[in-house]
Amino acid sequence: MASKKVLLTYEGIQTLEAELENLKTVRRADVAQKLKEARAQGDLSENAEYDAAKEEQAEIETRIVELETMLKNAMVIDSDEDTHVGVVKPGCKVRLYDYTFEEEVSYLIVGSTEADPANGKISNESPVGEALLNRAVGEEIEVETTDGVDKYRILDITN
Numbered sequence: 001m002a003s004k005k006v007l008l009t010y011e012g013i014q015t016l017e018a019e020l021e022n023l024k025t026v027r028r029a030d031v032a033q034k035l036k037e038a039r040a041q042g043d044l045s046e047n048a049e050y051d052a053a054k055e056e057q058a059e060i061e062t063r064i065v066e067l068e069t070m071l072k073n074a075m076v077i078d079s080d081e082d083t084h085v086g087v088v089k090p091g092c093k094v095r096l097y098d099y100t101f102e103e104e105v106s107y108l109i110v111g112s113t114e115a116d117p118a119n120g121k122i123s124n125e126s127p128v129g130e131a132l133l134n135r136a137v138g139e140e141i142e143v144e145t146t147d148g149v150d151k152y153r154i155l156d157i158t159n
Contacts, residue, residue, distance in 0.1 A: 005075045007090050007111025007124065013074055016113075020067040023060055031057045070113060077111065088132040088157055090124045095156040096132075104155065109133075128152070
């Protein structure tokens, strides 16, 4: 079964690669040391430090596999290569007028792995992100949310 492609910016790939490197070189060594110290205490059957270190080791190994899979299936968002200039696509920064709050907002459209709404990065799979895809300046979108319908007008799109 083919794995789902993971949309990432160059910055996102670098962040994941740095995390992976840290897990493999620093965190693995830290846990190995914790396990060594816990084993030195003797009886492992009731050794809370040993159990905690084994659990941490499992979490690290799981995250390493997740990161390696994401990076293996990464598809780089490069807005410079796209021929659909003037329409919203992953990698674009979009300036919108939010009718609900009567203010301008800006979002960078990223893949779900990099989404961070508090910092202006929304996923192309989020309700707003999905509604913006392939839209142009001047278009209005309506997005169904748990609180009702939010309405936006696209003011500007930059690659």
